[in-house]
Amino acid sequence: MEDQSCRSVEIDGNSTSNSELDSYDHNSPWALDIGGTLIKLVYFSRKDSSLESVGNSVQVEEVGLVTGSKKYPILDGKLHFAKFQTSKINECLDFIESKLLHGSCCSHQEVSDKKKLLIKATGGGAYKYADLFKEKFGIRLDKEDEMDSLVAGANFLLKAVPCEAFTYMEGRKDFVQIDASDLFPYLLVSIGSGVSMIKVDGDGKFERVSGTSLGGGTLLGMGMLLTNCQSFDEFLELSHKGDNRNIDMLVRDIYGVTGYSKLGLSATTIASSFGKVSFDNKVLKDYKKEDLARSLLRMISNNVAQIAYLNAGHGQLKRIIFGGFFTRGHEYIMETISDGVQYWSKGKAKAMFLRHEGFLGALGAFKSYEKHGLGSLMGHHLTEQSPVASPR
Ligand SMILES: Nc1ncnc2c1ncn2[C@@H]1O[C@H](COP(=O)(O)OP(=O)(O)O)[C@@H](O)[C@H]1O
Numbered sequence: 001m002e003d004q005s006c007r008s009v010e011i012d013g014n015s016t017s018n019s020e021l022d023s024y025d026h027n028s029p030w031a032l033d034i035g036g037t038l039i040k041l042v043y044f045s046r047k048d049s050s051l052e053s054v055g056n057s058v059q060v061e062e063v064g065l066v067t068g069s070k071k072y073p074i075l076d077g078k079l080h081f082a083k084f085q086t087s088k089i090n091e092c093l094d095f096i097e098s099k100l101l102h103g104s105c106c107s108h109q110e111v112s113d114k115k116k117l118l119i120k121a122t123g124g125g126a127y128k129y130a131d132l133f134k135e136k137f138g139i140r141l142d143k144e145d146e147m148d149s150l151v152a153g154a155n156f157l158l159k160a161v162p163c164e165a166f167t168y169m170e171g172r173k174d175f176v177q178i179d180a181s182d183l184f185p186y187l188l189v190s191i192g193s194g195v196s197m198i199k200v201d202g203d204g205k206f207e208r209v210s211g212t213s214l215g216g217g218t219l220l221g222m223g224m225l226l227t228n229c230q231s232f233d234e235f236l237e238l239s240h241k242g243d244n245r246n247i248d249m250l251v252r253d254i255y256g257v258t259g260y261s262k263l264g265l266s267a268t269t270i271a272s273s274f275g276k277v278s279f280d281n282k283v284l285k286d287y288k289k290e291d292l293a294r295s296l297l298r299m300i301s302n303n304v305a306q307i308a309y310l311n312a313g314h315g316q317l318k319r320i321i322f323g324g325f326f327t328r329g330h331e332y333i334m335e336t337i338s339d340g341v342q343y344w345s346k347g348k349a350k351a352m353f354l355r356h357e358g359f360l361g362a363l364g365a366f367k368s369y370e371k372h373g374l375g376s377l378m379g380h381h382l383t384e385q386s387p388v389a390s391p392r
């Protein structure tokens with residue numbers, strides 16, 4: 001199971017001067033997003049930091065974003081992204097220890113003469129696992145609201161990182177540079193274990209307009225039950241090889257080869273996900289795992305796309321931006337979501353995806369150090385050095 005990975009992007013600090021910055025140890029500010037399924041960790045290392053060479057059990061790949069200016073060399077370095085299974089939180093703790101992160105951060109709190117480290121953390125686990133971090137490292141998790149963090153992370157990426165957003169249709173990825181003055185409003189759809197839909201009107205201005213419990217956790221949970229696969233990656237691999245038409249009832253199975261043209265329902269449109277099964281006199285083992293995986297993937301992706309479209313339509317939003325680890329750059333998932341949005345909106349709305357889609361909350365929490373007078377930890381004008389792979 002691909003239960004952890006780590007990537008990095010190179011950035012230069014581009015901050016306003018802040019004297020507080022100089023009195024703290026900035027070797028490696030870091031922040032966490034502890035979700036229902038995955039823990040996302042974002043940390044910063046200076047260019048000459050020993051962090052690069054410690055804890056090499058986790059692969060660190062350079063992705064390659066560099067800022068223009070070098071005003072604050074103390075902040076020059078790399079932003080790293082790592083993820084872990086929430087169910088294996090000890091691996092995350094070991095990683096933090098191996099990178100010596102437990103001794104460094106951006107903010108301290110004086111508690112009975114002792115300086116305590118405060119680490120920005122978001123997601124439900126910031127509450128659930130607060131005691132664990134306190135007991136293990138003496139660290140206090142400084143909780144940032146999950147929705148605030150998602151929006152802050154998405155706005156930062158959309159405004160500051162060129163070639164962050166892209167569309168994916170008919171096998172083609174097209175990067176979209178959105179003018180910051182024309183960014184809002186948009187619908188942010190975070191597909192994690194569950195799904196949150198947030199109408200974003202500006203920095204810190206948003207409303208969670210909807211959500212659904214049929215999300216990434218549903219796909220993974222049902223996928224494991226139906227196919228016996230042990231991981232998300234294994235499930236995706238299976239789904240590649242499958243044919244959902246052996247499981248789903250299509251319009252043609254009901255109407256015949258002409259489809260239901262009066263309603264614009266072509267013969268190949270899925271009329272009922274998993275509907276074919278009710279016709280067959282078969283049991284689970286008679287079905288190919290690949291087909292079940294494909295059908296389930298389409299069912300969840302279509303459903304999220306449809307609910308997203310409905311909410312975007314309601315708020316008259318033309319852009320729907322998908323985040324969360326569910327998509328993970330997986331072409332078939334993105335294609336299915338794009339098709340769904342295209343189909344339901346009759347081409348009026350567009351699905352967009354983000355290269356750092358799984359790290360919105362963690363990035364938002366990381367950026368929130370700024371709110372507390374710690375200057376800008378990340379440059380605001382990042383320029384792309386070369387086409388990059390996403391940190392997945
Ligand atoms: N390596 C992985 N392990 C588990 N789930 C993964 C993995 N990669 C992608 N996923 C998908 O991403 C979902 C979790 O997304 P994420 O945005 O991290 O949500 P959460 O914050 O709830 O953990 C999972 O439910 C699963 O569908």
Ligand SMILES: CC(C)(COP(=O)(O)O)[C@@H](O)C(=O)NCCC(=O)O
Nearest residue numbers: 035036192193194195196211212213
């Ligand atoms: C509770 C959550 C915000 C937690 O976020 P997650 O860990 O799934 O990313 C999310 O799972 C969610 O929005 N679920 C849908 C709940 C609902 O609106 O019905």
